[in-house]
Amino acid sequence: MPFIQADLGLNNAQVGQLAAAAALTWALASIVGGRISDKVASKRTYLVTLLVIFSVASFMQGFAATFVHLIILRLMMGLFEGPTIPVTQSVLAMESSPHRRGFNLGFTMNTANGLFGSILAPLVIVALANIFDWRTAFFFTILPGLIMAFVIWKVMREPEATSAEAAQYGGPAEKGQLKEVLRNRNVLLSVIMFSGFMVYLIALQVFAPLFLTNIRGTSASSMSLIMSAFGLGTALWGFIVPLISDRMGRKPTAVVFGLLSALAPLSFLVIENPVLLGLAVFVLAAGMGVGGMAMSVIPAESVRPAVAGLAVGLPVGLGELFGGFLNPIVTGAVADVYGLSSALLISSGGALVATFFALFLKETAPRIVRRRAGEVVQQTPARDGEPDAVKA
Template sequence: MEKRKFWSYENKLTAIFFFSIGFVFFDRLAINYLIPFMQEDFSLTNTQIGLVSAALALTWSISGPLGGYISDKAKSKKAVLATFVVLFSVVSLSHGFVGSFAMLFVLRLVMGIVEGPIIPITQSIIAVESSENRRGFNTGFTMNTGNAVFGSFLAPLVIVALANAFDWHTAFYLTIIPGIILSMVILKFVKNPKKLEQVGTSENEKINFKEVIKHRNIWLSIIIFSCFMTFLMAFSIYTPLFLVNVKGVSSSTMSLIMAAFGAGYAIFGIVIPAFSDRLGRKPISIIFGICSILLPFSLIFVDSVSMLMILVFFLSAGSGVGSIVMSAVPVESVPFKFAGVAVGLVIGIGELFGGFLNPILSGMAADNWGLTAPLVISSSAAFLAFLCSFFMIESLPSKVRETEEQELGTSSVTV
């Protein structure tokens, strides 16, 4: 019996994309932790801070689908990916030279353009190259856990330490180093997916967006992921304010509660997609979608800090559904040659509604009805995602084969 090597290409690819996606979110969220330092220099208003966040989300939502399209047409997906990693590293470094809000706003627009394609490209490659029984785990580990570990845990510690030791300019300058290293690793170790080469589009062949969007799972994934992003962003942005200003807890207590969410997101971000590799995408999305509905309401109705930390940790399991509907379901629902554009469409439209429009509308709701309103919006979006999950067609290959075999057996008996 041949012994399977741990450091297989699949595991190697998963590790590379874990760091690649993690660095994307490290870089994307770094400005949130540097804004207090920058605010002193530029006298930024809260409205301007909101616009800086919305600017990146807007261009990200456009470049995501386009980046997926470009990677599907290109001969070398890894070359396209490495190029975008270098570009966003250079743009990140450029943030250290900003001297005004206008320049910062423009750079965030550009950042969204060069960062947006990276997630669709990496997620489509990892989904195609993964074993059928590892697709959920691999996409969850790279996307959910990479995001949580680098963006929510390491970024505030490292970035703030650099800003305190030097200044906020230097913190931006140093972000180019990981990007250059990652681009070199991608070029050296990542292979162009063989499955895509076998069924890939030629340079002159057009990718028909109608061919992709006609699949029920694709437009359902778009709706569910848009709702998921609305749930996640409304919760992430306004929970700290709600806890401090409405619940009256200290900033240190608030950070502990948010850390409980980050820890749960990192752990369940692997576990829940891995469950879907065994039990199916649809039932897992439905079951753990309930957790997302309950999470915002736990903040509203529970006053005990210890109980709240426990609930927030376990109810964060609902966040594991994100990578399932963002990557696994779209890739399994269309021909592999459309993998990049399918994932790009789901992410792009989800980012438009959840990352761009939602923070603005949730902020307006908070101004008119109080900070409870964004949490109600968060839970309502999760409820809509939960309802739409019932209409998904199961896409897990092993479950699809079981269904086909059962139908074939039934038809044979009838004949």
């Protein structure tokens, strides 16, 4: 973004609008795409088609000559990138064993996103922009998308259920499922939590690099290393935190690690040493594991399996709408008036909101739910004439 901002002469509000453009169509496409993912005959073909189209749109950004041109391409990217999360997460929910679902969904969303999107991307893309220019860097972004589309087409099988419960993730849903999903408390809380985490993440990813380069005078290379440290933390903690939640429960894990997220943006304001800042954001990125849980694990576990795609699509779509679309527009405008440090305070506030609403979650981790159900059965007294074995 520092390269694009300087070349096209963008203010902070326009930077926020560029981030918001993809989020707007992503939000709408996630909800519709989540419903489509419950119905399509071939999830593999659906996913490959989405990958190819949004990779081409990413490539085309290198030709953008104006702010408006870039906005249009960002809208196109979000339209075809948005449905990928519901389809991939519903496939994983279908094939995962219940006691491994949190780990599997968290690993693919947080660790993969952290490894490729937050570690390799800042290092590789910033390096390409330094060596060539930002347009050439965009041209290179088509390669991973097309490679993954080919790998998925050759390797991925149509999902097969591992249990009777999992089989329902691929089954058709009856009419009226939207009302059913919207009445679910955990789904509504997941919408709020993921919206908060999107405020946190997008404000941090968009404006922290500008804060470092424009306010602190950090070089582009050092900035990319600091942001990659955040990505490394996302990659490692992204599967560790959901794994912890498989054993300790979704709710307590979300509250404890959610609080860490609120400290990550603040570290940019108080830590000036690049090495210490990199270490801090690496540790505090642990909260990103909670965002993945709110996005997919918790809503998928809270509804009938047949409507899991829709249940995941709603938090993703609405979270993108509020946190990904409205947030950068508002945050960019605020940053123009009050400075870039205000964007980091907004980022921290989003994490705090998500953590607060995590307090009201109903536990869904299969291990914890079964344990509590067993305790209730054991505490239920036997009726007259029943053997003790009935109580167990």
